[in-house]
Amino acid sequence: MENTRELFQIMTRRFGLLNKNCCSVGGCDISLAQSHLLYEIDRRHNPSMQQVAETLGIDITTFSRQVQSLMKMDLVKKTADPSDRRVFTLSLTVQGKFVATTIDQQMNDYLNEVFSYMSEFEKETVLRSVQIFNDAMGKSSRCCAPITG
Amino acid sequence: MENTRELFQIMTRRFGLLNKNCCSVGGCDISLAQSHLLYEIDRRHNPSMQQVAETLGIDITTFSRQVQSLMKMDLVKKTADPSDRRVFTLSLTVQGKFVATTIDQQMNDYLNEVFSYMSEFEKETVLRSVQIFNDAMGKSSRCCAPITG
DNA sequence: GTCATATAGTTGCAAAGTGCAAATATAACC
DNA sequence: GGTTATATTTGCACTTTGCAACTATATGAC
Numbered sequence: 182m183e184n185t186r187e188l189f190q191i192m193t194r195r196f197g198l199l200n201k202n203c204c205s206v207g208g209c210d211i212s213l214a215q216s217h218l219l220y221e222i223d224r225r226h227n228p229s230m231q232q233v234a235e236t237l238g239i240d241i242t243t244f245s246r247q248v249q250s251l252m253k254m255d256l257v258k259k260t261a262d263p264s265d266r267r268v269f270t271l272s273l274t275v276q277g278k279f280v281a282t283t284i285d286q287q288m289n290d291y292l293n294e295v296f297s298y299m300s301e302f303e304k305e306t307v308l309r310s311v312q313i314f315n316d317a318m319g320k321s322s323r324c325c326a327p328i329t330g
Numbered sequence: 331m332e333n334t335r336e337l338f339q340i341m342t343r344r345f346g347l348l349n350k351n352c353c354s355v356g357g358c359d360i361s362l363a364q365s366h367l368l369y370e371i372d373r374r375h376n377p378s379m380q381q382v383a384e385t386l387g388i389d390i391t392t393f394s395r396q397v398q399s400l401m402k403m404d405l406v407k408k409t410a411d412p413s414d415r416r417v418f419t420l421s422l423t424v425q426g427k428f429v430a431t432t433i434d435q436q437m438n439d440y441l442n443e444v445f446s447y448m449s450e451f452e453k454e455t456v457l458r459s460v461q462i463f464n465d466a467m468g469k470s471s472r473c474c475a476p477i478t479g
Numbered sequence: 480g481t482c483a484t485a486t487a488g489t490t491g492c493a494a495a496g497t498g499c500a501a502a503t504a505t506a507a508c509c
Numbered sequence: 510g511g512t513t514a515t516a517t518t519t520g521c522a523c524t525t526t527g528c529a530a531c532t533a534t535a536t537g538a539c
Contacts, residue, residue: 185445186437188460190349190369193342195467198387214496218413231516236349240498245518247496267505267516288335291470296334298466303459310452310459311337317447318344323440327401363525380487389527394489396525416487416534 203287206280209254216284218247219273222257223281227270229262256280294314342369352436355429358403363388365433367396369424371406372430376419378411 197213204211211219221233228236234244248271251257256277262268273281296304346362353360360368370382377385383393397420400406405426410418422430445453 184434185441185457186434187373188457188464189345189441190437191464192460192467193349194366194386195464196342197346198337200339201430217343224336229516232332234454237343238350238490241517242499242519243497249518250495256400261430265506265516269517285335288339288366289333292334292338295463295470298469299462303462306335306455307459307463310456311341313448313452314444314456315340315344315397316339317444320447321440321444323443361524378487390488391490391528392526398489413537414487418488 194314199288199291203284206283209280211251211256211280214247214250217236217257218244218251219256219277219284222271222273223278223285227260227272229268229270230259231268233271251277275329344431348437348440352433352440355432358402358429360400360405360429363396364400364405367400368405368426368430368433369395371420371422372427376409376421378417378419379408379415382420400426 193249200216201213203214204213217232217237221236222228225233230244230248231241234241237244239247248257252259255274258272258274258277259269260272262270296307301305348378349365350362353362353365366386367382370385371377374382379393379397380390383390384392390398397406397408401408404423407421407423407426408418409421445456448456
């Protein structure tokens with residue numbers, strides 16, 4: 182029987198490689214870190230810088246600069262929060278939304294191909310399992326617990 | 331119903347954060363990249379530099395330097411392959427083996443805690459699902475297919 | 480043999496990414 | 510009004526990265 186960590190290590194490595202391979206949209210090449218930013222900004226509703234940085238486990242100063250470069254590429258927008266002027270909320274530009282959506286599409290296409298090698302029952306089981314696992318990770322008191330999502 | 335990619339994205343993100351948190355063994359702090367190297371060298375039998383770099387999806391020049399720094403830390407050993415003198419095979423030193431084993435232990439401890447939030451049946455299902463998913467990824471013709479393991 | 484070509488690995492260099500400490504700006508509490 | 514806390518940015522030094530070019534060895538054609 183394989184080691185438990187091994188199973189997850191291999192899976193996440195492969196998924197990470199996939200993520201890396203999906204960083205090219207049209208003429209626009211972005212880094213893996215930038216892809217993660219776009220993903221997280223896309224799935225939330227106007228999150229603050231702090232929130233996203235913490236969720237991704239990135240130092241806030243590094244994050245600040247990553248946002249700057251994505252703004253230069255016109256993929257991300259920063260808006261001052263009127264209720265607390267220390268805070269900036271993040272959102273995607275039209276182009277940023279397009280890039281994020283395209284990446285999401287590519288990833289889902291690939292995942293669908295992977296699922297095509299399983300029976301429908303297996304597919305359902307796998308999806309449910311990942312959900313169960315994510316829920317359990319969320320309950321854990323140890324390192325990764327506070328991360329939302 | 332949640333997006334398929336979302337499920338995997340969240341899971342791998344959390345697992346990645348866990349990996350990052352498990353990079354400290356005794357007085358020895360290593361980077362996440364170094365942890366991945368140790369892991370992969372540990373689970374293979376005297377792999378060559380090329381093999382490991384390709385498996386991890388790292389540029390060979392970057393990899394070469396990572397190996398150099400792990401050698402300086404006395405965690406990894408490079409041995410000239412007598413049958414092909416262009417090739418160097420990698421292995422862990424006693425201390426490297428200790429670090430890799432300790433990290434593995436920490437990761438498995440954490441995973442066991444996560445599994446404690448599930449029933450035994452759910453746990454079995456999740457483990458089997460990850461195995462099924464890894465097998466299916468291995469069958470895929472797309473990006474991550476050639477990666478061994 | 481030896482010449483051309485392929486492969487394994489290293490190094491130079493310039494660019495990008497990183498985190499800590501310190502700064503700015505605003506909020507919140509008393 | 511003054512102290513303390515929070516959100517974000519910048520300075521700086523260090524590390525990491527990948528491409529191009531290099532060395533060294535192997536392999537195949539002839």
